[in-house]
Amino acid sequence: MPLLEIKDLCVNIEGKEILKGLDLCVDAGQIHAIMGPNGSGKSTLAFVIAGHPKYQVTKGSITLDGQDVLAMHASKRARAGIFLAFQYPTAIPGVTVANFLRHALKAQGREVELKDFRKRVKEQLQSLKIEESFMSRYVNDGFSGGEKKRLEILQLAILRPKIAVLDETDSGLDIDALKIVAAGINAFAQDKSTGTILITHYQRLLDFVKPQAVHILAYGSMVASGGWEIVERLEKDGYEPFLPKQEATKS
Amino acid sequence: MDKQNLEGLGQGYKEKYGFSDTEKHTFKSRKGLTREVVEEISWMKGEPDWMRKVRLDALEIFFKKPMPGWGDTDILGSIDFKDIYYYMRSSDKAVGSWDEVPDQIKKTFDKLGVPEAEKKFLAGVTSQYDSEAVYHSIQASLTKQGVIFLDMDSGLKQYPELIKEYFSTVIPAKDNKFAALNTAVWSGGSFVYIPKGVHVELPLQAYFRINAKDSGQFERTLIIADEGSSVHYIEGCTAPIYASNSLHSAVVELIAKPHSTIRYTTIQNWSRNVYNLVTKRAVAQENATVRWIDANLGSKLTMKFPCVYLMGRKAHGEILSVAFAGNGQHQDAGAKIYHVAPETTSTINSKSVAKDGGHASYRGLLKVYEGAYGAKASVRCDALMLDDESRSDTYPTMEVSESGASVAHEATVSKIGDEQLFYLMSRGLNEKDAMAMVVNGFIEPFVKTLPLEYAVEMNRLIELEMEGAVG
Numbered sequence: 088m089p090l091l092e093i094k095d096l097c098v099n100i101e102g103k104e105i106l107k108g109l110d111l112c113v114d115a116g117q118i119h120a121i122m123g124p125n126g127s128g129k130s131t132l133a134f135v136i137a138g139h140p141k142y143q144v145t146k147g148s149i150t151l152d153g154q155d156v157l158a159m160h161a162s163k164r165a166r167a168g169i170f171l172a173f174q175y176p177t178a179i180p181g182v183t184v185a186n187f188l189r190h191a192l193k194a195q196g197r198e199v200e201l202k203d204f205r206k207r208v209k210e211q212l213q214s215l216k217i218e219e220s221f222m223s224r225y226v227n228d229g230f231s232g233g234e235k236k237r238l239e240i241l242q243l244a245i246l247r248p249k250i251a252v253l254d255e256t257d258s259g260l261d262i263d264a265l266k267i268v269a270a271g272i273n274a275f276a277q278d279k280s281t282g283t284i285l286i287t288h289y290q291r292l293l294d295f296v297k298p299q300a301v302h303i304l305a306y307g308s309m310v311a312s313g314g315w316e317i318v319e320r321l322e323k324d325g326y327e328p329f330l331p332k333q334e335a336t337k338s
Numbered sequence: 339m340d341k342q343n344l345e346g347l348g349q350g351y352k353e354k355y356g357f358s359d360t361e362k363h364t365f366k367s368r369k370g371l372t373r374e375v376v377e378e379i380s381w382m383k384g385e386p387d388w389m390r391k392v393r394l395d396a397l398e399i400f401f402k403k404p405m406p407g408w409g410d411t412d413i414l415g416s417i418d419f420k421d422i423y424y425y426m427r428s429s430d431k432a433v434g435s436w437d438e439v440p441d442q443i444k445k446t447f448d449k450l451g452v453p454e455a456e457k458k459f460l461a462g463v464t465s466q467y468d469s470e471a472v473y474h475s476i477q478a479s480l481t482k483q484g485v486i487f488l489d490m491d492s493g494l495k496q497y498p499e500l501i502k503e504y505f506s507t508v509i510p511a512k513d514n515k516f517a518a519l520n521t522a523v524w525s526g527g528s529f530v531y532i533p534k535g536v537h538v539e540l541p542l543q544a545y546f547r548i549n550a551k552d553s554g555q556f557e558r559t560l561i562i563a564d565e566g567s568s569v570h571y572i573e574g575c576t577a578p579i580y581a582s583n584s585l586h587s588a589v590v591e592l593i594a595k596p597h598s599t600i601r602y603t604t605i606q607n608w609s610r611n612v613y614n615l616v617t618k619r620a621v622a623q624e625n626a627t628v629r630w631i632d633a634n635l636g637s638k639l640t641m642k643f644p645c646v647y648l649m650g651r652k653a654h655g656e657i658l659s660v661a662f663a664g665n666g667q668h669q670d671a672g673a674k675i676y677h678v679a680p681e682t683t684s685t686i687n688s689k690s691v692a693k694d695g696g697h698a699s700y701r702g703l704l705k706v707y708e709g710a711y712g713a714k715a716s717v718r719c720d721a722l723m724l725d726d727e728s729r730s731d732t733y734p735t736m737e738v739s740e741s742g743a744s745v746a747h748e749a750t751v752s753k754i755g756d757e758q759l760f761y762l763m764s765r766g767l768n769e770k771d772a773m774a775m776v777v778n779g780f781i782e783p784f785v786k787t788l789p790l791e792y793a794v795e796m797n798r799l800i801e802l803e804m805e806g807a808v809g
Contacts, residue, residue, distance in 0.1 A: 137764045141756075165766035177761040181779025187765075190775060194766035225779070242765065 088153050090115045090282040091136075091250050096147035098128075098135050105131045107307035108147070113250065116279035120293055120318075121286045123304035124326050129286045130174060132304070133254040136284075137171035138164045151250065166195050168249030172239035172256045179226040184238065187226045188245050195246065211244045214274070216267055232259035240271035250282045251275060257292035269295030290318050303329045370420045373397060376522050379425045383491055383525075386498055396511035396521035403515040406641075409701075410668045413639040417613055422585055424523040424556070480538065486531040487542055490558050493529025500531060504560060508591035508619050508647075516615045520556045520589040527557030527588065532567040532598070541570040541603070541789060559590040563598035563626075570601040574792065584612045586637075592620035594628050596650060601629040605792055607799055608637040610667065616642045624650030624679075631787055632659040634671050635799055643701060645674035648682035648710075655684040660784045662803055663696030663728070672701035672733075673717075677743065681712040688719040689781050692728035693803075699731040704738075704745065711742035721751040722780050724773060774804040 091113040098106035105128045113119050123129050135142050136149060138161035149156040151167055159167060179187065188208070192198055199207070212219055215237050227235050236256050243251055253272065257265055273296055276283045285298060293301075301318055303311040303326065311317060311329045320328065368375070376397050380390040405414055480487060486497065494501050511521040532538060563569055586608060594600045600620065608614050614637040620628040630644035646655030661669035669692075675684040690698035700719045721730035732749050754776055762772035778785070778797050785793045 139760055161760060161763040162766050162768045162772075165764055171764050173761065173764075177755070177757045179758055179762065179776060179779050181782030182775055187762075187775070190767060190771070191765035194768070194771065225782075246765070 089113060089150075090117075090152065091284075092148075092150045093136075094148045096132075096135070096149065097145045098131055099143045099145055100131065100141060104145075105142075105307055106135070109304070109308045111284075111302065111309065113282040113284060115282055117300065118276050118283040118285065118296060118298040119300045119302065120298040121284060121302045121304050122288065122290075122318075122321065127305045128307045129304055130254055133171055133174075133252045133284075133286055136164075136252050137161060137169060162194065165191075165246075165248075170243060170246060170248035170251045172236075172243060172251065172253040174254040174256075174258065176227045176230075176235045176239055178228040178230075180228045182226050183223050184226055184241075185222040188242065191242070191246060207245060208241075211241055214267075215241055215244075215271055217241065233261070233264045236260060236264070236268055237271075240268050243275050244271060247275075247278075247281075249280070250284070252284045252286070254286045255288065256285075257287055257289060265292065266295060272296050290322055293318055305330050369423055371397070371400075371422075371424055371519075371523070375424055379523060379525065382425070383494075385494065388502060389494065392506065392511075393522050393524075396518045397523075399511050400515060400518035400522055403512075403518055405515060409641055409670050409699075410639055410697075413613070413668060414641075417585060425525055483536045483538075484533040485536060485538060486529065488529045490527040490529045490560065491525065493560075497529070497531070500562070501529065501560065504562060504591070504593060506591075508593060508621055509589050509617050514617060516587045517589055517617045520558060520587050520617070524556045524558035524589065526555075527559040527590075528561070528571070529559070530561040530569065530571060532561075532563045532569045534564045535566045536564075537567065538569045541572045543572045543574070555584070555586045555588070557588045559588070560593075561591070561600060561602070562593045563595060563600045565595045566597045567595075568599040570603065572603040572605075572789070572792065574605045574795070584609075586612050586614045586616070588616045588618075590616070590618040592618075592628060594620060594622045594626035594653075596624040596626060598623075599627040599629075601631065602644075603631040603788065603792070605633045605635075605788075605796060605799075606637070606640075607635040608640075610636060610638055610664075612637045614640040614642065616640075618642065619645040619647070620655070621647045621649055622653035622655055625652045626650065627654040627656070629656040630658070630673070631784070632657070632671070633784065633796060634659070634661045634669050635803065637667065637669075639668045639670065641670045643672045643674050643703075645676070646684065647676045647678060648684065648713075649678050650682075651679045652681045652683075653679060654682070657684075657686045657688075658784055658787060659688045660781045661688075661690040661698050662800070663690070663692045663698040664803060665694035665696060668697040668699070670699045670701060672699070672703075674703040675705070675715060677704075677706040677710040677713040677715065677740075680710055682710060683714045685715070686717040686719075687783065689784060690719070690721045690730060691724065691777055691780065692721070692730050693724035695725075695727040695729075697729045697731075699733065700749075701733045702735065704734075704736045706738040706740045706743045706745065708739040710740045713740060713743040714745075715743070716746040716748075718748045720749070720780070722777065723751070723753045724777070726753075770804050771801075774801045777804065 089112045093109060093111040096106050096109040109132065121129055131142060135144060144157055151169060154167060156164060189204065208222065217237055227238065239256060256268060260268060269292060272283065275281060285292065285296060301313060302309045310331060373394065376393050380393055506521060509517050511518045530542060561571060592600050592602060618630065622628045628646045632644055634640045634642060644657050648655050655675050657673035659671055659673060661671040663669040669690065673686045673688060675686060686702060688700050690700060692698040698721060702717060704715055704717055706713050717734060719732055723730055730751055734747060736745060738745055754773060758776050759769065759772045762775055763769060767775065778800050785796050788796060
């Protein structure tokens with residue numbers, strides 16, 4: 088059974104159809120990269136997997152280990168093992184990172200002893216090169232772009248979901264930060280029971296995190312799927328050759 | 339602040355606080371307010387003549403004064419003064435040791451955790467059960483330093499001269515109808531005197547509670563910090579749930595002499611039928627600091643505007659308040675600061691949360707008198723609404739008669755963000771917990787000024803308030 092399976096997914100927002108019959112199948116132990124031009128529906132896909140109430144699924148299915156994901160609300164999906172690293176993480180003023188992480192773990196029924204929690208966090212902070220004072224700052228409040236992305240990766244490491252959807256986690260990072268974030272993703276993906284979906288604009292991230300499969304998402308569905316050769320062709324020729332002819336001429 | 343290791347504290351809140359003992363009173367005055375009732379109260383307490391006269395004069399003022407013509411006049415108008423007991427006591431006298439406290443009352447306090455709290459870190463506890471203090475203790479070190487921490491009735495017996503000198507000097511009976519009422523029928527409350535240069539390190543703490551149906555609670559508190567001294571006084575209030583209405587009308591007077599500091603913290607969580615109409619006012623003399631820290635949860639209607647008169651040069655006043663208005667509740671809270679002397683400074687920081695059609699108002703007055711040159715004041719009020727049915731109003735009044743003063747004002751009103759809720763829910767929190775987390779974050783600047791166990795309790799109260807917010 089695939090870990091995450093998306094079949095013929097059609098999604099509307101405010102009456103506009105964004106995803107038009109999208110398919111995706113991620114097995115345990117796999118990293119999938121999803122690339123595509125602006126406005127192709129990449130972030131919509133990420134939000135729909137995580138259960139954002141703003142989007143209406145009009146057709147199709149999403150399953151995690153065979154369970155019907157679409158029947159669950161967002162918090163239940165998180166508890167089932169779905170994690171979304173946000174492209175633009177939201178600030179929660181007055182709530183410390185430590186308090187937030189503890190509550191998230193508790194909500195997911197995986198409350199840990201304070202001592203173990205501190206130890207785990209400390210290790211992760213070191214590998215993400217984050218100062219410990221970070222834990223007493225308010226969630227994403229006044230964070231730089233790079234700090235926000237690192238907090239998403241810290242959550243990934245602490246919450247240890249089954250499937251991680253990383254929405255442009257590489258955007259806005261300098262090369263050093265990118266390497267740190269990539270190391271965090273690799274550490275997560277090392278666990279072969281997990282799956283990872285990388286949504287990205289740039290092949291830059293893929294130099295550090297090697298995907299088993301690469302997909303091009305355009306106009307609401309996958310227009311190409313394959314391996315590393317897709318990345319190479321994209322680098323050489325851009326998105327143009329991948330786009331369906333009539334759609335390409337339209338844009 | 340590290341709250342993680344304190345999870346579990348304050349659990350079972352309903353069981354802990356929603357109980358009520360069978361009423362068992364040795365004396366019960368009749369309902370309604372007359373000259374005879376007031377005289378009886380004074381006689382029962384064995385008070386000096388001058389206090390009896392103060393009460394009777396105040397009663398005349400109460401009868402003559404009209405109800406306030408502003409604020410939530412509908413709810414105010416629904417108070418039936420004839421249907422209230424004005425004095426009750428549940429044991430014959432204040433007692434000095436825990437052993438002497440009657441068993442039934444002990445059980446109540448056990449549920450409230452009073453003795454534990456004391457064991458942990460409290461400097462002293464005076465607990466008000468209905469209208470009179472029944473348990474009172476003060477640590478030896480405080481007594482040695484000359485600190486007086488008594489219930490007001492005992493204070494009047496032991497230190498009549500001090501009380502005669504200061505009683506009603508900050509809030510005269512004629513100030514408002516409810517101050518007059520309190521002055522006429524007051525019972526209990528605290529009397530605190532800190533001698534010159536004495537710093538009381540640990541907070542003085544009092545618990546108040548209404549435990550009898552239709553009983554009014556009219557506690558009277560007077561705190562005097564003598565020159566160069568400092569004190570932190572905390573009152574935490576919880577009330578059991580009853581069907582008929584209760585009136586809580588307290589008066590709190592603070593006198594901060596030159597170079598002294600008083601911090602007065604209140605966390606009130608009255609049951610939803612209580613009219614909570616309280617007058618709190620402080621006088622800060624030269625270079626003195628007064629801080630009011632005031633959280634209002636529960637009650638049907640709260641009208642409370644802690645006030646500081648900055649009378650001496652370089653006096654400083656701070657008012658930090660939080661109000662939470664749920665369904666059928668009106669929190670009409672705010673702050674008043676009077677800059678009378680030069681170089682006085684003040685900050686007002688008010689936060690309100692309204693949900694399920696609750697109504698939160700900020701009502702503030704900032705007055706800078708001519709001659710208060712160099713005065714600096716800042717007012718900030720933030721309102722958070724959790725749904726479209728709730729209401730938040732701001733009535734900031736500023737009267738500045740001194741051109742050499744600087745005054746800043748900022749107000750924000752926001753609705754809880756869908757994106758914040760989704761972010762938290764995508765981490766596994768359910769909608770109720772996500773809302774509670776956003777609200778707790780919103781009031782964090784307030785909560786972090788509280789001693790740890792109050793902070794934990796406050797966060798827990800918010801979580802309980804959120805219950806039922808979402809289907």
